[in-house]
Amino acid sequence: MLEVQSVSKKFGGLVAVNNVDMSVREGEILGLVGPNGAGKTTLLNLISGIYRSDGGSILYHGEDISRLSMDRICKKGIAKTFQQTSSFPGMTARECVMIGSLFGNGRRISMDSAEEEAATHLERVGFPRDGIDKPLANLNVIELRRTQLARALASRPKILLLDELMTGLNPSEGTEAIGLIHDLRESGITIVMIEHVMRVILGVSDRIVVLDHGEKIAEGSPDEVVRDRRVIESYLGERYAF
Ligand SMILES: Nc1ncnc2c1ncn2[C@@H]1O[C@H](COP(=O)(O)OP(=O)(O)O)[C@@H](O)[C@H]1O
Ligand SMILES: [Mg+2]
Incomplete structure (x- = not known):
């Protein structure tokens, strides 16, 4: 449904997103994780047209949307929530x-x-x-x-990009939010979500992409990702390894 191909974004001398490839399959819940500053928000901002990439392409149902304005992208069915709620x-x-x-x-x-x-x-x-x-x-x-x-x-999005929607929720609100995300998917919306709470993201995602320093360091099922050496070293720490 969505193909991010070798996409990069620089802010001055800082490479926030570095040559990232990512595909989103129709109907899935894709989790995007990584330490603070890894480039997660920037990547979603590139997909939704808030930022323009410095290289690569973003295909939505085969059409390159990487040069479209954000209102055109929204009208095509890609909607995003913001980490900052101003x-x-x-x-x-x-x-x-x-x-x-x-x-x-x-x-x-x-x-x-x-x-x-x-x-x-x-x-x-x-x-x-x-x-x-x-x-x-x-x-x-x-x-x-x-x-x-x-x-x-x-x-009425076809793809919903959620940026830390659950940050600050208490456990029961979190459980409710997970239920809501499943409902949204059942209603036919594909979901890409950034989330810090590992319990949540591991439980809710079909697939996970891990970013670190702007690069994709791992991708796979929640089980595969938590066993990945690089992910444990750069992000999860040993306590999550099982
Ligand atoms: N608009 C911007 N201008 C300058 N630097 C930015 C901007 N947005 C993000 N960055 C920088 O890009 C890097 C990635 O940020 P971000 O995508 O927000 O990471 P994450 O969401 O994974 O925490 C960080 O080093 C951040 O400071
Ligand atoms: Mg962010």
């Missing part, structure tokens, strides 16, 4: 999600329908019902993340 503080959660319905794909939809859809999406991701019309400035970080996810869903 946004427009005066906008309400509902309005924020409506943007996804109104502008996130090629549909023509009335304001009324967009308002209704926004409430449905927010409910689906567990956003508190009484907070829907509150300004973003009054929401906590978990509610902001749920808003982002709802907005991404409102654009």
